[in-house]
Amino acid sequence: MYKIIDNVIQLKKLCLMLKKNTFVISLHLKNKKSDNISIRGLIFSTKFNKHWYCTNSLQSTRNKKPFFNIKIILCILKPILENNKYVKIGKNMKFIYHILKKYNITLQGIKFDSLVIYYLFNPIDKFYIELKNLIQNYDEKDEYYDINKIINNANLSYKIYKKSQHYFLKEDTQRILFESIDMPLVSILAAMENHGILIKKKD
Numbered sequence: 001m002y003k004i005i006d007n008v009i010q011l012k013k014l015c016l017m018l019k020k021n022t023f024v025i026s027l028h029l030k031n032k033k034s035d036n037i038s039i040r041g042l043i044f045s046t047k048f049n050k051h052w053y054c055t056n057s058l059q060s061t062r063n064k065k066p067f068f069n070i071k072i073i074l075c076i077l078k079p080i081l082e083n084n085k086y087v088k089i090g091k092n093m094k095f096i097y098h099i100l101k102k103y104n105i106t107l108q109g110i111k112f113d114s115l116v117i118y119y120l121f122n123p124i125d126k127f128y129i130e131l132k133n134l135i136q137n138y139d140e141k142d143e144y145y146d147i148n149k150i151i152n153n154a155n156l157s158y159k160i161y162k163k164s165q166h167y168f169l170k171e172d173t174q175r176i177l178f179e180s181i182d183m184p185l186v187s188i189l190a191a192m193e194n195h196g197i198l199i200k201k202k203d
């Protein structure tokens with residue numbers, strides 16, 4: 001179902017692959033209290049049913065180097081996560097942005113969010129109905145804490161992305177609206193929420 005990445009060599013090979021592909025990014029979290037949420041692992045998906053799970057290694061290497069942990073994983077992944085030319089897709093990308101920000105990573109290259117595209121269409125549109133049926137299949141209970149649900153949801157995100165790309169081939173106006181307005185707003189709003197907004201009071 002997924003391949004576990006638990007050492008630096010494997011992760012660097014994965015990085016080379018991610019640089020060549022559009023990929024779904026998903027998070028496996030621990031601690032459900034909002035003020036104490038942390039990352040247990042990261043899941044990357046480049047195709048339907050093709051997933052890599054980056055997580056802590058339980059054993060150290062023979063030469064007694066530090067454990068392969070989330071800090072090391074994120075340090076290696078940071079140049080990809082923060083580079084706008086590497087295309088990231090998924091569900092609720094603004095939430096992922098906020099979690100990664102806790103680790104001093106500013107997620108860039110957010111090109112597709114399955115929840116954002118859902119609101120782009122008129123409820124009577126045929127493609128809207130198709131999207132709605134797909135999105136209703138997301139398993140939202142413990143969706144960031146159960147690895148099997150995370151994988152299933154990643155598959156669904158990838159499926160919605162591919163169907164949307166096929167739809168946009170016939171609807172260029174909708175594509176331009178989505179890519180030039182809706183998706184850039186995800187990063188803008190996430191940054192605003194993260195930093196806050198200063199309001200000048202009238203004298």
